[in-house]
Amino acid sequence: GQNIDQPTEMTATEGAIVQINCTYQTSGFNGLFWYQQHAGEAPTFLSYNVLDGLEEKGRFSSFLSRSKGYSYLLLKELQMKDSASYLCAVRDSNYQLIWGAGTKLIIKP
């Protein structure tokens, strides 16, 4: 079967750095996405990795290791508005997205 694993919940302090991990087992791999979802809102796109390595976008970076079936999202200089759920999704061999259940990130002052 296909499986995406992420921690259910994480807590971090404003101004700090947090790393959210995602491991996956899917039938094929055609890219990995990270989305942010604030409570009661739609998911919004954050990053896309298809090759191994680190992609940096401002305060957010995403890393991929295809051989390990592993990715992480790194958030720096945390702000209160970063409190949200972070969804990891893998595009499989049929080009369908398989989604993790999401990691709820709580930022404390």
Next chain:
Amino acid sequence: TAGITQAPTSQILAAGRSMTLRCTQDMRHNAMYWYRQDLGLGLRLIHYSNTAGTTGKGEVPDGYSVSRANTDDFPLTLASAVPSQTSVYFCASSPGTGSDTQYFGPGTRLTVL
């Protein structure tokens, strides 16, 4: 631009009744998708359409039907609602089906009693 709109925002429906959730995009995207999101579970694909005139089944298609008569609209119909269909439904679209990013509508919160 509006992007993707969904209607209604929320609905309470009696079991056994039918309902159509509407989804419209103005980005001229070829591909559209319907997902449901339940607490503790990832988004699950119900149906998708790679281009106008074609549809396909996702992971959880039973009890749902879709049509794609034109590029902009992708309605989702529940023929006879059951309580297990209580969920938040998201419509999404993408320019194509390769590595393209999916963009989501605001969602419809449906409660079936």
